[in-house]
Amino acid sequence: MNKGTAERVAPPPLVAAGRQRRLIAGDRVFEVIAYGAAALILLIAIVFVIALFIPALPAITTFGLGFFISRTWDPVRTQFGALPAIYGTLVTSAIALVIAFPIGLGAALFLAEDSRLRFLRGPLSFAIELLAGIPSVVVGLWAFYILTPLMRDSVDPFLSHTLGFLPLFQGSASGYGFLTAGVVLAIMVLPIMIALSRDVIRAVPRALREASLALGATNAETIWSVILPYARVGITGAVLLSLGRALGETIAVTMVIGNRPQITGSLFASGYTLPSVIANEFTEAVGNVYLGALFYLGVVLVLITIAVNVMARLLVWRFTSEATAG
Amino acid sequence: MVTGSSRRKRTKMRRAPLGAAAGAVLLLAACGGTPTGTNPSTGGAGMPTPPAAQLTGAGATFPQPFYDAARFAYNKKFSQVTVNYQGVGSGGGINQLTKKIVDFGASDVPLKASEAAAMGGSDKVVQIASTLGTVSMAYNLDGVADGQLKLTPATIAGIFLGKITKWNDAALAADNSGVSLPNQDIRVVHRSDGSGTTYIFTDYLSNVSADWKAKTGGPGKSISWPVGDGAQGNAGVATRVTQTPGAIGYVELAYVLQTKMKQAALKNHDGTFVIPSAAGATAAANAFAGTTPSNFSIVNAPGKNSAPISGYSWIILYKDQGDKTKGTALVDFLYWLTTAEGQQYAVNLHYAALPTTMASYDLTTLKTVTSGGSALLSVS
Numbered sequence: 001m002n003k004g005t006a007e008r009v010a011p012p013p014l015v016a017a018g019r020q021r022r023l024i025a026g027d028r029v030f031e032v033i034a035y036g037a038a039a040l041i042l043l044i045a046i047v048f049v050i051a052l053f054i055p056a057l058p059a060i061t062t063f064g065l066g067f068f069i070s071r072t073w074d075p076v077r078t079q080f081g082a083l084p085a086i087y088g089t090l091v092t093s094a095i096a097l098v099i100a101f102p103i104g105l106g107a108a109l110f111l112a113e114d115s116r117l118r119f120l121r122g123p124l125s126f127a128i129e130l131l132a133g134i135p136s137v138v139v140g141l142w143a144f145y146i147l148t149p150l151m152r153d154s155v156d157p158f159l160s161h162t163l164g165f166l167p168l169f170q171g172s173a174s175g176y177g178f179l180t181a182g183v184v185l186a187i188m189v190l191p192i193m194i195a196l197s198r199d200v201i202r203a204v205p206r207a208l209r210e211a212s213l214a215l216g217a218t219n220a221e222t223i224w225s226v227i228l229p230y231a232r233v234g235i236t237g238a239v240l241l242s243l244g245r246a247l248g249e250t251i252a253v254t255m256v257i258g259n260r261p262q263i264t265g266s267l268f269a270s271g272y273t274l275p276s277v278i279a280n281e282f283t284e285a286v287g288n289v290y291l292g293a294l295f296y297l298g299v300v301l302v303l304i305t306i307a308v309n310v311m312a313r314l315l316v317w318r319f320t321s322e323a324t325a326g
Numbered sequence: 327m328v329t330g331s332s333r334r335k336r337t338k339m340r341r342a343p344l345g346a347a348a349g350a351v352l353l354l355a356a357c358g359g360t361p362t363g364t365n366p367s368t369g370g371a372g373m374p375t376p377p378a379a380q381l382t383g384a385g386a387t388f389p390q391p392f393y394d395a396a397r398f399a400y401n402k403k404f405s406q407v408t409v410n411y412q413g414v415g416s417g418g419g420i421n422q423l424t425k426k427i428v429d430f431g432a433s434d435v436p437l438k439a440s441e442a443a444a445m446g447g448s449d450k451v452v453q454i455a456s457t458l459g460t461v462s463m464a465y466n467l468d469g470v471a472d473g474q475l476k477l478t479p480a481t482i483a484g485i486f487l488g489k490i491t492k493w494n495d496a497a498l499a500a501d502n503s504g505v506s507l508p509n510q511d512i513r514v515v516h517r518s519d520g521s522g523t524t525y526i527f528t529d530y531l532s533n534v535s536a537d538w539k540a541k542t543g544g545p546g547k548s549i550s551w552p553v554g555d556g557a558q559g560n561a562g563v564a565t566r567v568t569q570t571p572g573a574i575g576y577v578e579l580a581y582v583l584q585t586k587m588k589q590a591a592l593k594n595h596d597g598t599f600v601i602p603s604a605a606g607a608t609a610a611a612n613a614f615a616g617t618t619p620s621n622f623s624i625v626n627a628p629g630k631n632s633a634p635i636s637g638y639s640w641i642i643l644y645k646d647q648g649d650k651t652k653g654t655a656l657v658d659f660l661y662w663l664t665t666a667e668g669q670q671y672a673v674n675l676h677y678a679a680l681p682t683t684m685a686s687y688d689l690t691t692l693k694t695v696t697s698g699g700s701a702l703l704s705v706s
Contacts, residue, residue, distance in 0.1 A: 073550055
């Protein structure tokens with residue numbers, strides 16, 4: 001804002017006086033439009049939150065905060081609790097990040113750094129953009145028909161054979177469940193993870209990189225002790241943005257998670273996520289409390305998303321202040 | 327900096343959407359114009375000729391293919407009437423009718439008392455049965471052919487309660503002598519979305535199994551399932567069963583026939599094993615002559631040929647129609663829908679035809695619909 005005022009006071013000398021007045025008038029109009037747009041965004045956000053809360057009220061008054069810890073989801077007896085859906089949402093998103101983080105970071109380093117296989121960068125970038133452009137319902141369709149049989153017949157038996165001593169990989173595998181949903185989400189968040197990390201790594205000052213190499217560090221040492229530490233703020237941001245995408249993803253997850261509201265240790269088991277419950281049940285949700293419970297789930301999802309965003313801000317803020325202090 | 331030429335370009339661009347909007351309005355007028363100006367068609371013998379009107383309905387997805395086929399046929403017969411239908415789900419249909427956004431609602435289950443109360447009381451609305459469907463048990467078992475698996479009320483309830491977990495369970499083997507049932511996990515698949523199909527199926531289970539009723543609290547469009555995974559829509563369940571070895575699920579008959587899945591023979595009330603069929607649904611409906619919206623369940627019907635897991639689909643409208651012309655067109659259309667002429671579109675799509683008792687109940691009901699105190703339907 002201050003900058004704008006300064007420019008208005010001291011215009012470029014080459015502009016004629018009449019023209020300048022017109023420009024100032026234009027500035028005013030622009031200012032009004034910009035303020036209006038900003039106010040509109042705020043208004044939309046407020047209206048949205050209110051519109052989400054009001055239909056949720058019957059369920060909020062009925063179940064209160066117990067909604068967050070109840071495991072029951074019984075439309076017949078109108079008893080509702082969000083815990084299995086919250087659990088499913090967090091677990092599938094966590095699986096997605098565990099898979100997508102190393103792959104995404106590796107691909108981003110490859111794209112941003114010098115390498116002998118530089119000629120592969122073009123095709124890889126293209127593939128990532130292609131992946132980012134696939135609508136989620138198409139990913140879901142592919143997962144439903146191709147990924148689930150693959151998980152059931154190959155991946156799940158392999159995991160249970162090699163890592164079966166962990167409770168995570170025990171139990172009978174149907175191909176649907178937390179793990180499959182997590183893999184699908186990983187595929188969907190990879191493009192964001194790669195693109196953002198790549199941009200962050202590219203933004204590392206050339207001088208730092210060259211200084212490190214000049215001091216005799218190898219490429220790997222440079223990446224490990226100069227580039228990654230420098231870029232970690234941005235990479236954290238990329239991870240959290242990916243998390244945001246994973247939390248809200250609906251249709252592809254609904255198609256493969258098995259839609260069963262339960263909490264179990266096994267990743268082969270079926271589960272449920274917040275968006276899936278809403279997408280599945282809103283059409284036939286009759287009665288204020290039932291429909292209210294779905295809106296309440298929406299409120300929970302928004303709260304989780306806000307929490308992730310706040311966490312992202314805090315982390316970024318801490319890292320940046322550390323960086324300036326150091 | 328804004329130069330002259332770019333400003334001209336902008337005005338041109340500003341004009342373009344206006345032009346497009348005007349085009350769209352013209353197009354809408356061309357599409358939506360119900361009274362075409364040509365002679366309105368007249369009905370055949372006994373079929374009332376409706377006045378020009380545009381009707382809107384919303385609700386259940388289960389009967390949607392039937393309603394779509396029927397409304398196109400009706401518009402062909404009576405070009406002065408267009409009927410729109412949105413398959414938004416029964417809940418959505420009831421909601422929209424309560425807010426009077428639509429002229430009629432469609433639901434797989436008649437109104438509950440609380441829902442009728444929201445519409446001004448049960449004496450302010452009428453409900454007619456529009457069609458009849460039946461549910462099959464589809465399975466995926468190697469070496470067991472279509473129709474070879476026999477299921478009884480007890481084994482179906484046992485499987486969906488999670489008490490029978492293996493295909494070679496003694497209870498299943500007892501009914502299936504001569505069939506080699508594998509030592510394989512049973513994978514139960516049910517609907518994840520709220521649906522009338524689920525209502526009919528859980529109505530059946532509550533009817534045949536006290537255990538089931540106690541555990542789940544009775545029938546519902548969405549319920550808390552003791553066991554199994556959810557898949558979306560009839561198509562979703564059908565695909566999951568086809569894909570998963572050892573799976574079993576309940577699917578609307580039409581989907582089973584269209585996708586050529588294997589379905590089980592079901593033991594009905596009389597103890598005969600029947601393969602669910604449209605004729606079996608009609609037989610089941612005939613076994614309950616006094617069916618009304620308040621007493622609508624026809625599951626586990628007596629009769630040798632009755633398909634045990636059957637149910638009606640319903641259309642809901644206000645008894646007092648504010649707009650006389652629209653109201654007349656509405657009852658004329660709904661009457662036509664319940665006659666043999668309208669029902670043929672249901673039969674073509676593997677729904678069952680309404681039994682004559684139900685069709686005459688519908689007629690009596692439609693005759694009670696009024697506008698300004700005078701009845702709207704005039705058929706003998």
